[in-house]
Amino acid sequence: MADVQQIINDATKVYGKERKALMPILQAVVKEKNYLDDQDMISIAKALDLSAAEVFGTASFYTFLDTVPRGKFVIRVCKTISCHMAGKDAIIQAIEQLLKIKIGETTVDKQFTLLTANCLGWCHKGPVMLINDEVFPELTSQKAVEIITKYRGE
Amino acid sequence: MSKYKMNILVCGGTGCKSSASDLLAAALRTELAERGLSGEVQVVVTGCFGFCEQGPVVNVLPDNTFYIKVKPEDAVTIVSEHIIKGRKVQNLLYTDPATQTKVDGSGAIDFNKKQLRIALRNCGFIDPEKIEEAIARDGYAALARVLTESSPEEVIGIIKKSGLRGRGGGGFSTGLKWEITSTVEADQKYVVCNADEGDPGAFMDRSILEGDPHTVIEAMAINGYCTGADKGLVYIRAEYPLAIERLKTAINQAREYGLLGKDILGSGFNFDIELRYGAGAFVCGEETALIHSMEGNRGEPTFKPPFPSEEGYLGKPTNVNNVETYANIPPIILKGADWFSSIGTEKSKGTKVFALAGKVNNVGLVEVPMGTTLREVIFEIGGGIKDGKKFKSVQTGGPSGGCLTEKHLDIPIDYDNLIASGSMMGSGGMIVMDEDDCMVSVAKYYLDFTVEESCGKCSPCRIGNKRLHEILDEITKGNGKPDDLDRLRNLSEVIKDTSLCGLGQSSPNPVLSTLEHFHDEYMAHVVDFKCPAGQCRDLMIYTIDAANCVGCTACARVCPVGAIAGERKEVHSIDQTICIKCGACLEKCKFNAVLVS
Numbered sequence: 001m002a003d004v005q006q007i008i009n010d011a012t013k014v015y016g017k018e019r020k021a022l023m024p025i026l027q028a029v030v031k032e033k034n035y036l037d038d039q040d041m042i043s044i045a046k047a048l049d050l051s052a053a054e055v056f057g058t059a060s061f062y063t064f065l066d067t068v069p070r071g072k073f074v075i076r077v078c079k080t081i082s083c084h085m086a087g088k089d090a091i092i093q094a095i096e097q098l099l100k101i102k103i104g105e106t107t108v109d110k111q112f113t114l115l116t117a118n119c120l121g122w123c124h125k126g127p128v129m130l131i132n133d134e135v136f137p138e139l140t141s142q143k144a145v146e147i148i149t150k151y152r153g154e
Numbered sequence: 155m156s157k158y159k160m161n162i163l164v165c166g167g168t169g170c171k172s173s174a175s176d177l178l179a180a181a182l183r184t185e186l187a188e189r190g191l192s193g194e195v196q197v198v199v200t201g202c203f204g205f206c207e208q209g210p211v212v213n214v215l216p217d218n219t220f221y222i223k224v225k226p227e228d229a230v231t232i233v234s235e236h237i238i239k240g241r242k243v244q245n246l247l248y249t250d251p252a253t254q255t256k257v258d259g260s261g262a263i264d265f266n267k268k269q270l271r272i273a274l275r276n277c278g279f280i281d282p283e284k285i286e287e288a289i290a291r292d293g294y295a296a297l298a299r300v301l302t303e304s305s306p307e308e309v310i311g312i313i314k315k316s317g318l319r320g321r322g323g324g325g326f327s328t329g330l331k332w333e334i335t336s337t338v339e340a341d342q343k344y345v346v347c348n349a350d351e352g353d354p355g356a357f358m359d360r361s362i363l364e365g366d367p368h369t370v371i372e373a374m375a376i377n378g379y380c381t382g383a384d385k386g387l388v389y390i391r392a393e394y395p396l397a398i399e400r401l402k403t404a405i406n407q408a409r410e411y412g413l414l415g416k417d418i419l420g421s422g423f424n425f426d427i428e429l430r431y432g433a434g435a436f437v438c439g440e441e442t443a444l445i446h447s448m449e450g451n452r453g454e455p456t457f458k459p460p461f462p463s464e465e466g467y468l469g470k471p472t473n474v475n476n477v478e479t480y481a482n483i484p485p486i487i488l489k490g491a492d493w494f495s496s497i498g499t500e501k502s503k504g505t506k507v508f509a510l511a512g513k514v515n516n517v518g519l520v521e522v523p524m525g526t527t528l529r530e531v532i533f534e535i536g537g538g539i540k541d542g543k544k545f546k547s548v549q550t551g552g553p554s555g556g557c558l559t560e561k562h563l564d565i566p567i568d569y570d571n572l573i574a575s576g577s578m579m580g581s582g583g584m585i586v587m588d589e590d591d592c593m594v595s596v597a598k599y600y601l602d603f604t605v606e607e608s609c610g611k612c613s614p615c616r617i618g619n620k621r622l623h624e625i626l627d628e629i630t631k632g633n634g635k636p637d638d639l640d641r642l643r644n645l646s647e648v649i650k651d652t653s654l655c656g657l658g659q660s661s662p663n664p665v666l667s668t669l670e671h672f673h674d675e676y677m678a679h680v681v682d683f684k685c686p687a688g689q690c691r692d693l694m695i696y697t698i699d700a701a702n703c704v705g706c707t708a709c710a711r712v713c714p715v716g717a718i719a720g721e722r723k724e725v726h727s728i729d730q731t732i733c734i735k736c737g738a739c740l741e742k743c744k745f746n747a748v749l750v751s
Contacts, residue, residue, distance in 0.1 A: 018450075019449060019450040019451070020448065020449050020450045020468070021450065022450030022451075023430070023431075023433065023447065023448070023450050024430075024431075026433075027392075027431055027433065057452060058450065058451060058452055061435060061452040061453060061454075061609070062432075062433035062434055062435050062453070063433065063434030063435060064392050064432075064433040064434035065433050065434075080354040080355070080603070081354050081355070081512075081549075081585060081596065081599045081600070082354065082355055082511040082512055082585055084599065085512055085513065085585075085587075085591070117393070117434065118352065118354065118436060118603055118606060118607060119352055119353065119354040119355070119356075119603075120393050121351060121356070121357040121360045121393065121394065122357065123354070123355045123356070123357055123509060123511035123512075123517070123583070123585070124207065124357065124509070124510070124511050124517035124518050124519075125517075126511075130393060133395045134395070135395065135396070
């Protein structure tokens with residue numbers, strides 16, 4: 001498990017302790033741990049001398065700053081109209097079948113979370129999904145299953 | 155690049171990368187090395203060529219031969235035939251869809267012929283990870299000229315005179331924005347690049363940042379010089395990992411070359427750039443929301459005035475421009491305001507990058523002079539509609555824009571004409587739809603987007619859009635009534651009039667434009683409970699054609715709810731009260747015996 005306090009300490013050294021450092025610090029924690037729990041947000045609030053409610057208020061505004069537990073790999077399938085026209089429903093179905101979870105859920109082994117995202121900017125190469133920081137355009141159901149199976153091995 | 159006799163440019167845009175352009179470049183290098191040609195022929199991995207549909211794309215210079223859909227195993231043929239024997243590899247050339255002849259020069263391809271690349275001038279020609287290549291194509295020349303020859307006022311004068319307007323959607327005069335920021339007195343000012351591209355269907359900013367990051371850095375520095383700011387911030391969305399990497403590399407290289415940092419080019423001017431990352435909130439593309447997000451707050455917009463140019467990041471004057479706007483700045487400085495304003499229409503100068511997607515043959519980025527018609531973009535550059543289907547509509551301007559039809563195809567595209575037609579330029583996304591797309595569902599789609607991305611601060615946008623979405627949803631499910639159309643129209647007007655920011659003020663546009671241009675289609679949904687495009691599942695009726703049914707039982711076995719009855723070798727039937735309209739029987743039937751109406 002990532003040492004959140006350490007991440008916060010390191011981040012404040014780079015970004016300072018002013019309010020404007022809040023987003024980069026939240027992002028640093030999410031990068032390591034994929035979500036923020038209550039204790040993380042309280043620690044960040046202490047470090048920046050803010051109320052915990054303000055930290056939660058900011059974090060909960062952003063889709064990528066999750067405040068509920070997420071798997072090690074967060075899969076975000078683009079659901080925008082061009083990806084929809086290119087057949088994103090079939091991709092989601094294939095992933096749901098493979099991982100035995102629905103959109104918004106996390107696998108029991110905490111490896112994968114399946115989410116949808118608004119436009120990922122791959123409209124010419126849809127359907128597309130993002131797994132953590134990696135983009136996978138031009139998906140077919142088979143390709144999506146192969147990619148996720150590869151992640152499973154890691 | 156000049157010491158080599160030939161250059162093989164391989165597109166390294168993420169689109170082509172996904173189709174194994176990395177392996178292709180490596181294969182080309184290996185093949186050249188084996189033939190002892192590494193010293194004479196160079197393989198350059200460039201930014202996006204824009205012709206993504208046909209990727210991976212290769213351009214051989216100096217003879218400008220354009221190969222498409224090149225696989226790593228083609229490397230041997232390209233080297234042995236083209237490089238050594240000088241014979242073009244016919245089967246890799248692009249075939250003109252109209253004349254069915256092979257086209258070899260990149261300029262002769264319809265996709266490129268009508269285009270004029272200003273913002274995208276370097277994308278596909280340089281290796282974006284090497285500052286030397288940017289410099290070889292006049293990168294930082296405009297900054298050098300400005301710092302050594304011109305006063306800030308002169309530069310602002312050039313930008314104003316050029317007629318450049320913001321490319322992110324607003325269309326505000328860029329020069330005027332710069333002037334306001336420069337005239338406000340403050341101890342600290344900021345330059346911000348809005349790279350929070352999020353419009354469905356738009357990906358030009360990503361391509362510019364991935365293909366030519368230096369142009370954005372250069373333009374931001376020029377803006378810093380003009381407005382008196384020494385700090386630049388790029389707010390880039392987290393969904394663009396490759397663009398972030400390229401931008402980081404470019405900033406570091408610019409620092410090493412003394413093009414960012416203290417006393418740039420000995421002029422005494424200091425300027426540096428930091429990156430800030432978005433976190434998946436579309437509304438942060440709105441400039442006040444973007445600034446709040448950078449300050450560590452919820453990305454909610456605030457009322458303007460005060461404009462960011464007067465009171466922006468941390469309360470200081472802040473110039474916010476979008477990526478494509480910045481990419482236009484260096485050419486304007488180098489070639490002059492008159493050159494730029496000679497391109498385009500009366501009130502919209504220069505070019506605009508459009509992202510073509512949807513049911514069109516050539517998807518990808520297209521940069522054309524303002525005033526080009528939709529017909530030229532979709533049918534000549536875009537190569538027409540996929541699979542020979544009929545054009546129905548094109549959605550421009552993302553969730554703020556509208557759906558245009560056949561009758562708008564010959565209108566010259568510029569800011570004002572698009573607004574007059576009930577759509578808008580937006581950031582330049584164009585999603586092409588054919589006869590199989592249901593326009594009620596399209597409107598619902600955009601509203602679904604807005605409902606999710608509305609920040610929730612003002613009630614017209616938060617509640618109004620949700621209600622619009624619900625009405626549309628009921629219509630697509632067969633529960634609509636004719637007076638729903640009036641409710642949609644009235645509510646749309648209220649949301650437009652009373653929302654706080656641009657997102658809410660424009661969010662009903664997809665509803666209003668489809669209501670206006672596709673009224674019959676809406677009526678079909680609410681009066682006859684039919685979806686003419688055959689997209690709304692709940693309005694479909696599945697029946698079995700007795701003439702074609704052979705009684706194979708395949709449909710009955712695949713039906714998840716047991717709605718299909720029938721004995722073996724006898725005609726089957728579907729019980730409409732049980733059928734959930736999933737379409738599984740239609741997919742399974744090999745005898746065309748399942749009818750949909």
